Amino acid sequence: MAKILVIDDNLDICQLLKRFLTKKGHEVETTLSGQEGLDKVKSQAFDLIFCDFKLRKMEGRDVLKQVKSISPKTKVAIITGYADVKIAVEVIKNGAFDYVTKPLIPDELVNLIDRAMDENASVTETSKNKSKPVSKKKSGKSNSRFLKGKGPKSKKLYKEVSLVAPTDLSVIIYGESGAGKENIARSIHTESKRADQPFIAIDCGALSKELAGSELWGHEKGAFTGANAAKPGQFELADGGTIFLDEIVNLPYDVQVGLLRLVQEKKLRRVGGTVDKAIDVRIIVASNEDLRLAVKEGKFREDLYHRFNEFSLTVPALRERKPDIEDFAQHFLKLANEELGKEVEGFRDKVIKTFLEYSWPGNLREMRNVIRRAVLLAEGDEITLSSLPQEIVFAEKFNFDRTEEEKAEEMPDDLKLAAAEAEAKVLRKVLAEVKYNRTKAAKKLGIDRKTLFNKMKEYDI
Ligand SMILES: Nc1ncnc2c1ncn2[C@@H]1O[C@H](COP(=O)(O)OP(=O)(O)OP(=O)(O)O)[C@@H](O)[C@H]1O
Numbered sequence: 001m002a003k004i005l006v007i008d009d010n011l012d013i014c015q016l017l018k019r020f021l022t023k024k025g026h027e028v029e030t031t032l033s034g035q036e037g038l039d040k041v042k043s044q045a046f047d048l049i050f051c052d053f054k055l056r057k058m059e060g061r062d063v064l065k066q067v068k069s070i071s072p073k074t075k076v077a078i079i080t081g082y083a084d085v086k087i088a089v090e091v092i093k094n095g096a097f098d099y100v101t102k103p104l105i106p107d108e109l110v111n112l113i114d115r116a117m118d119e120n121a122s123v124t125e126t127s128k129n130k131s132k133p134v135s136k137k138k139s140g141k142s143n144s145r146f147l148k149g150k151g152p153k154s155k156k157l158y159k160e161v162s163l164v165a166p167t168d169l170s171v172i173i174y175g176e177s178g179a180g181k182e183n184i185a186r187s188i189h190t191e192s193k194r195a196d197q198p199f200i201a202i203d204c205g206a207l208s209k210e211l212a213g214s215e216l217w218g219h220e221k222g223a224f225t226g227a228n229a230a231k232p233g234q235f236e237l238a239d240g241g242t243i244f245l246d247e248i249v250n251l252p253y254d255v256q257v258g259l260l261r262l263v264q265e266k267k268l269r270r271v272g273g274t275v276d277k278a279i280d281v282r283i284i285v286a287s288n289e290d291l292r293l294a295v296k297e298g299k300f301r302e303d304l305y306h307r308f309n310e311f312s313l314t315v316p317a318l319r320e321r322k323p324d325i326e327d328f329a330q331h332f333l334k335l336a337n338e339e340l341g342k343e344v345e346g347f348r349d350k351v352i353k354t355f356l357e358y359s360w361p362g363n364l365r366e367m368r369n370v371i372r373r374a375v376l377l378a379e380g381d382e383i384t385l386s387s388l389p390q391e392i393v394f395a396e397k398f399n400f401d402r403t404e405e406e407k408a409e410e411m412p413d414d415l416k417l418a419a420a421e422a423e424a425k426v427l428r429k430v431l432a433e434v435k436y437n438r439t440k441a442a443k444k445l446g447i448d449r450k451t452l453f454n455k456m457k458e459y460d461i
Contacts, residue, residue, distance in 0.1 A: 002117055003045065006030040007037035007063060008052040008079065013104075017050060020106060026113065034058030041070050048097070048116045050109075052079045053087055061091055068095045069208030072215065075116040079104070089362040093177045093247070093288070095206040098369070101389065107376050111339060146183055147331045151323030153316040157184070160313045165191035170263075170308045172248075173286040175315030178365030181286040182246060184315055189242040194282060197241030200234050205250040212255045214271045217262075223272025235268055238281050248285040248308075249294045256301045263307045283308065318360040318367060325355050332368045333383070336375040345381045354385060358392050390432045394425075424459040427452075 004026050006017045014030035021028045029044075031037045034055045041049070049067060053060035060078050067076050075097035080088050088099040097116055100108060148158050164171055165188045173181045182201055189199040207215055214223070218233030235243060245251065251259070262268050263283065267276040285308050287294070294300035318325065329347060337344055347355075360366055370389060377387040385393050427445070434440040442452040 001025050001027060002047040002113055003027045004029070004113070005037060005040055005046045005049045006051075007032075007034060007049060007055065007060075009033065009056050010052070013052070013079075017104070017109075021109070021113075024110060024113075034060075034063045037063060038066050038070065041067050041074065045071065046074050048075045048077065048113060050077050050079055050100070053091070054081075061087075061094060064091055064094055064096055068206040069211070072206050072208070072211065075119070077112055077116070089177050089366070092362070092365065093205070095203055101373070105373070105376055107340060108373060111372070145335065146180075146187075147324075147328060149321055149324035149327065151321050153321055154324055157313065157315060158187075161187050162191060164188060164311045164313070166193065167311075168192075168282055169310040170282070171284045171310070172291060172308050172312040173284060173315060174288070174290070174312065175286070176288055176317045176361075176363055178363035179315040179317055180364050181288075181315050182244060184313070185242070185244040185284040185286065188284060189244075189282075192242070192282070194241050198238050199242050199244065200238040201244040201246060202234055203246045205247040207251070207255070209252040209254075212252050213258060216255065217258060217268045217270050218273075219271035220273045223270070227272065230270070233268070233270065235262065235279055235281055236277065239279055240281075242282045242284060245283065245285045248287050249289060249291070249300055253299075253301070256304055260301060260304050260307070263304070318363040319358075322356060326352050328364065328367060329355055329371060332371040333375065335368070336372040339372070340375055342375050342378070343381075344375050344378045344383060347383045348385070350385055351383055351388065354388065354392060385428075386431075386436060393428055394432070420459070423455070427455060427459060431456075 004021055006014050006021075006028065008014050008017075008030070009032045011032065014032065018028045018030050029040060029046075031040060034051075034057060037049070037051065040046075049063075051060045051063050051067075055063070060080075064076050064078065067074055076095070078088065078091045078096045078099045079102065080099050081102055088101075091099060097119075098112055100112060148154055161184060171185075171188060173184055175181045175184075185201070186199060189195060202216070213219075214227070214231070214233065216233045216235055218231050218236055219227050221227060221230045258268075262279065265276075266279055268279050269276050291300055291305050291309070295302045295305050318328070321328075329352065333344060333346070336342070355367070362369075370392065371383070373389075374383045374387040378384075427441075430444050431438075431441050434444065438449055438452055438456075442449045445452065447455075
């Protein structure tokens with residue numbers, strides 16, 4: 001059972017979620033306002049918060065930020081509209097556990113809660129098992145959830161991983177949000193001689209300035225108000241193993257000073273402590289911006305940058321791994337079938353073509369979510385374009401990066417083909433506007449339902 005808070009200024013959504021989640025055995029509180037939600041987080045411990053991105057007085061991104069500083073362990077899932085994928089990517093970068101798109105799908109919510117609770121349990125497990133080696137079997141199983149890819153960029157990436165893994169070098173992993181940086185850090189750990197020791201991942205964006213020191217170095221009893229007992233920090237828990245610091249640029253500047261000391265002297269002192277403790281931890285950091293620029297802009301310490309920059313690698317964006325896109329899609333389809341107990345067999349050709357053309361700003365995470373959702377919505381054996389989000393199907397409309405010349409180059413020379421593409425585009429647009437209600441779409445398009453049906457079949461919509 002999870003303790004869940006729903007923050008949404010739409011009373012219907014609050015009531016609906018409360019009824020549904022309570023029936024599923026969870027303890028649920030709801031509130032219409034971001035501020036009231038934050039007050040609740042200060043007084044109660046929630047496992048998970050569902051928060052609408054577009055609240056009237058306070059945006060979901062601000063609620064997220066504050067929740068992360070009040071209660072870093074509470075997971076936040078942002079509720080967005082379909083076209084808000086860029087926002088979804090941004091909130092994930094800022095520490096959201098995941099996002100769900102409207103209209104909300106019950107199975108998707110249940111699945112998200114299960115994943116959040118699993119993750120909470122496994123974090124506690126990793127910390128608790130500090131003295132016990134992480135079982136090899138466990139690493140093997142989790143690896144089957146990951147695919148390496150066969151394309152040249154993927155091969156280069158894994159070659160770099162196997163080169164650096166056996167060494168004790170610090171590594172900077174660059175890459176866009178959701179590209180798989182944490183997974184690469186884990187691979188480096190599992191291929192290293194530290195594989196039997198803990199791997200601890202920390203999202204630096206989720207650490208508040210006040211709590212970061214105690215979270216990382218631990219504290220002694222009475223170190224500050226509320227420190228009722230001594231507590232080891234994440235570095236102590238990772239002793240002998242690897243620590244992964246995600247979004248390192250977000251680490252508060254004064255915590256960077258403590259980190260430099262730890263890296264130089266291999267010692268740490270708990271907050272409020274009087275003795276130093278020797279620590280042996282390999283550090284892997286990740287960033288989706290160039291750390292040299294962050295140094296120039298004064299956001300990141302230069303000495304720390306040089307310490308970490310013993311080796312760096314870049315996880316390519318999904319759009320740069322075109323030869324692997326179909327394999328990743330099949331892989332996520334298999335995982336989604338397993339998770340949701342479905343038996344969707346494959347994708348219509350046009351779906352793969354659309355995947356190849358789409359820019360995937362949220363990378364592998366976005367693809368995993370898109371396919372999970374499509375599997376949930378699929379009525380037949382195959383995933384069709386109609387179960388994909390609009391921003392993917394209408395990639396062109398949502399693609400603000402391509403120039404007019406680039407778009408013109410892709411225009412067909414054949415007149416019939418051009419007319420067909422234009423027709424398909426209008427059909428998709430109108431269908432999306434009426435949420436795929438065929439009667440309404442036919443009326444809007446000025447054709448009868450049968451013609452619409454035939455055209456949808458013709459264009460694989
Ligand atoms: N090699 C892979 N094979 C299959 N799925 C993957 C792989 N790498 C990552 N994923 C999926 O993509 C999701 C995001 O991966 P990960 O957390 O490693 O990305 P990230 O770059 O660290 O993200 P962020 O920038 O948000 O921290 C994972 O939850 C996982 O489901």
